[in-house]
Amino acid sequence: MIMSTQSKSRASAKRGGQRASARNSAELENALNECRDAARRGYAIAQTSLEQSEAAIDTATAAIRERIDAGGTGRVKTSSVASQLDAQLVVVISELGELQEASRRTLEARRAELDEFSITLFGRTVAGKSTLMEILTRGDGRSIGQGGHRTTRDVRAYTWRGLRITDVPGVAAFEGAEDEALAFDAASKADLVLFLITDDSPQAAEAECFAQVRALGKPVVGVCNAKLTLNDADDVRRFLKKKDALLDRRRLGAIWRQFHEFADQHIAGNRIRFVGTHLQSRFLSDAPEYAKFSVALRDSSRFDLVEEVIIGEVLGRGRFLRVKSFIDGAVSPMLDVSSRLLDFSAQNATSGRVLLEKRRKLQRWAERFLKTAQSRIDACSERCAARIREEIPGFVERNFERDDAGKRWAAVLNSLQLKDQVTKLQGELAAECQKELEEIAREIAVELRLTTSFAADKQIKMDAIFDGKRAWNWGTTILSGALGIAALFSSGPPGWIAMAVGGLGWLVGLFLDDRDEKAGKQRRKLSARLEQNADKIRKSVRREMRSWLTNELVRNQSDVVLGDLQTVISGLFGLADTQRALAWTMNRQAKALHRTLVNEALAHLDASALAARIIDIARVPGHATMLVIERETTMPQEVRKGLERLLDERIWFVIKTEDAQSMLSQAIGRDCPRSKIRLEEKIRVAHVPLDELDAVGKARVRLAQQLTEYHVMK
Numbered sequence: 001m002i003m004s005t006q007s008k009s010r011a012s013a014k015r016g017g018q019r020a021s022a023r024n025s026a027e028l029e030n031a032l033n034e035c036r037d038a039a040r041r042g043y044a045i046a047q048t049s050l051e052q053s054e055a056a057i058d059t060a061t062a063a064i065r066e067r068i069d070a071g072g073t074g075r076v077k078t079s080s081v082a083s084q085l086d087a088q089l090v091v092v093i094s095e096l097g098e099l100q101e102a103s104r105r106t107l108e109a110r111r112a113e114l115d116e117f118s119i120t121l122f123g124r125t126v127a128g129k130s131t132l133m134e135i136l137t138r139g140d141g142r143s144i145g146q147g148g149h150r151t152t153r154d155v156r157a158y159t160w161r162g163l164r165i166t167d168v169p170g171v172a173a174f175e176g177a178e179d180e181a182l183a184f185d186a187a188s189k190a191d192l193v194l195f196l197i198t199d200d201s202p203q204a205a206e207a208e209c210f211a212q213v214r215a216l217g218k219p220v221v222g223v224c225n226a227k228l229t230l231n232d233a234d235d236v237r238r239f240l241k242k243k244d245a246l247l248d249r250r251r252l253g254a255i256w257r258q259f260h261e262f263a264d265q266h267i268a269g270n271r272i273r274f275v276g277t278h279l280q281s282r283f284l285s286d287a288p289e290y291a292k293f294s295v296a297l298r299d300s301s302r303f304d305l306v307e308e309v310i311i312g313e314v315l316g317r318g319r320f321l322r323v324k325s326f327i328d329g330a331v332s333p334m335l336d337v338s339s340r341l342l343d344f345s346a347q348n349a350t351s352g353r354v355l356l357e358k359r360r361k362l363q364r365w366a367e368r369f370l371k372t373a374q375s376r377i378d379a380c381s382e383r384c385a386a387r388i389r390e391e392i393p394g395f396v397e398r399n400f401e402r403d404d405a406g407k408r409w410a411a412v413l414n415s416l417q418l419k420d421q422v423t424k425l426q427g428e429l430a431a432e433c434q435k436e437l438e439e440i441a442r443e444i445a446v447e448l449r450l451t452t453s454f455a456a457d458k459q460i461k462m463d464a465i466f467d468g469k470r471a472w473n474w475g476t477t478i479l480s481g482a483l484g485i486a487a488l489f490s491s492g493p494p495g496w497i498a499m500a501v502g503g504l505g506w507l508v509g510l511f512l513d514d515r516d517e518k519a520g521k522q523r524r525k526l527s528a529r530l531e532q533n534a535d536k537i538r539k540s541v542r543r544e545m546r547s548w549l550t551n552e553l554v555r556n557q558s559d560v561v562l563g564d565l566q567t568v569i570s571g572l573f574g575l576a577d578t579q580r581a582l583a584w585t586m587n588r589q590a591k592a593l594h595r596t597l598v599n600e601a602l603a604h605l606d607a608s609a610l611a612a613r614i615i616d617i618a619r620v621p622g623h624a625t626m627l628v629i630e631r632e633t634t635m636p637q638e639v640r641k642g643l644e645r646l647l648d649e650r651i652w653f654v655i656k657t658e659d660a661q662s663m664l665s666q667a668i669g670r671d672c673p674r675s676k677i678r679l680e681e682k683i684r685v686a687h688v689p690l691d692e693l694d695a696v697g698k699a700r701v702r703l704a705q706q707l708t709e710y711h712v713m714k
Contacts, residue, residue: 057582060579107329121194132223133167193221342579345576352572362565668701684710
């Protein structure tokens with residue numbers, strides 16, 4: 001039988017397709033072999049970087065431990081302050097240790113996947129991930145969800161054409177926090193992410209998840225699944241008639257632009273490529289009951305474009321993506337921790353400055369208080385002496401001849417209630433001291449609450465040293481009694497005076513005979529003796545009260561608080577310095593990885609010679625890379641575009657200069673005039689109006705911070 005021309009044509013096309021498929025398979029196999037070699041190189045780079053990070057963290061941990069052991073927290077006399085300071089230092093050590101362990105576990109988990117190019121399917125619930133999996137695995141459709149039900153509740157992996165495909169739970173679902181955690185963990189290990197959306201209205205929540213995937217530095221290919229449901233043959237016929245309108249690029253393009261606008265609110269960057277498809281029609285093309293529509297459904301689904309894009313990514317930049325995946329796996333947490341360490345360093349430094357100002361305020365008050373209190377003590381002692389002197393003339397006249405003058409004089413002193421005057425002054429001074437210390441503690445609690453208002457969900461929490469609910473209890477232990485000062489009027493000088501007065505009549509009577517002369521001398525001597533003892537009481541009251549003031553209120557109260565404050569201030573500034581030093585160490589390690597990645601990209605573009613022209617590199621994975629070059633250096637446009645395609649990131653340039661403000665201004669861009677950048681060079685802090693910047697401007701701020709090692713703040 002002679003074969004028709006049409007049949008010959010179909011057979012020829014089939015044979016040609018088979019030959020092309022064989023060539024593509026061989027090419028893909030070769031590419032995957034190269035990807036395996038690249039993965040091993042990427043793993044070695046990440047392992048070396050991890051070892052360097054661990055060494056830096058170990059150094060910082062040792063410095064913190066030394067601060068705990070020998071940094072003086074034992075000198076803190078207020079136990080709650082010491083315990084809170086120790087607690088933060090211990091938390092820092094613990095969480096840095098957890099960071100080391102988590103990084104090590106993640107890298108070792110990836111070691112088992114060195115031979116597999118990994119692709120993760122990512123998207124919201126019922127976007128079509130399970131349908132896509134069924135297509136690639138030639139499944140029977142049992143895993144495909146129904147309506148709004150969440151289908152994939154765990155991570156499922158399978159192989160398609162030598163590629164490892166991972167299907168993860170849907171994101172942006174109500175009460176789906178655990179699902180999202182699984183999904184993002186899988187995406188963090190992927191070499192390529194297929195992000196599925198549907199052709200109904202884009203959702204802000206899924207665009208936010210998309211931005212988080214981009215922030216991991218992952219290359220992303222968008223797949224837009226048309227959601228027209230096919231339940232029977234009539235639905236299939238209607239679909240085949242309207243397929244062109246359903247998958248019209250202009251219609252889908254409007255949806256993709258809206259999706260990107262949502263995502264730009266979180267991470268503005270290069271727009272990813274989207275491919276439109278109808279997944280259900282491609283799945284049904286393999287179903288026996290739709291065999292007569294098989295070819296039409298397959299062609300109309302346009303799923304071949306999805307396959308072409310996936311294979312094209314592996315063939316075009318697969319080797320680079322494998323290296324990039326390992327480098328970004330090391331870089332992303334490093335940059336995140338560096339940023340957080342800088343934030344907490346700034347928080348601790350700010351808290352230290354708050355306490356330093358409060359300590360100075362308390363010091364000034366203590367100096368004034370001591371001076372004033374001493375004057376009041378002197379005045380009190382003078383009043384006591386004056387009150388005693390008022391009683392001397394009358395007492396002498398009535399008692400100069402009495403043998404019990406001493407006993408009577410003691411009764412007079414008791415009746416003057418001098419002890420009450422001293423006790424009252426003690427109480428007033430103690431109350432004033434307590435009030436000031438309590439006020440200082442209250443001010444500290446209020447101001448530190450303002451400086452420690454960081455989000456509680458940060459990875460390195462580093463709890464604030466000061467708990468507002470447990471404000472320092474300085475001032476509450478002020479002694480309220482008279483502390484024995486009243487003894488001055490009992491067993492001390494007054495008793496001695498009584499004995500002296502009692503013996504005075506016997507001495508005078510022994511040597512003097514003339515009554516009038518004797519009486520005059522007795523009066524004068526008794527008056528002089530009582531005057532002397534009134535002065536002794538004044539001096540004793542002054543001396544003992546000043547001693548009480550110095551020992552109990554100054555040394556045991558305000559000086560304790562001042563000492564505690566100084567120790568905690570030193571601890572805060574020391575901790576801030578340690579955090580800042582570790583942050584910049586990790587920043588420099590991240591920049592070294594950025595350079596390694598850019599060198600890999602240049603080699604991929606056959607432009608390795610240009611690497612020497614790049615002085616420094618900063619990068620926000622998934623967003624932009626900033627290259628520092630000399631003024632006379634030029635970078636070919638095709639190389640710049642090639643880097644942007646490979647990295648899926650914008651490429652920006654900064655001209656090298658020794659002027660930090662100029663570098664910051666260039667890096668941050670025109671949205672922030674140089675005049676609005678204020679530097680604190682001593683502590684390497686740059687103040688920038690961050691609230692005035694959009695997502696792009698804030699990303700540029702992060703790049704500027706990496707390049708200059710100035711902590712950029714409001």
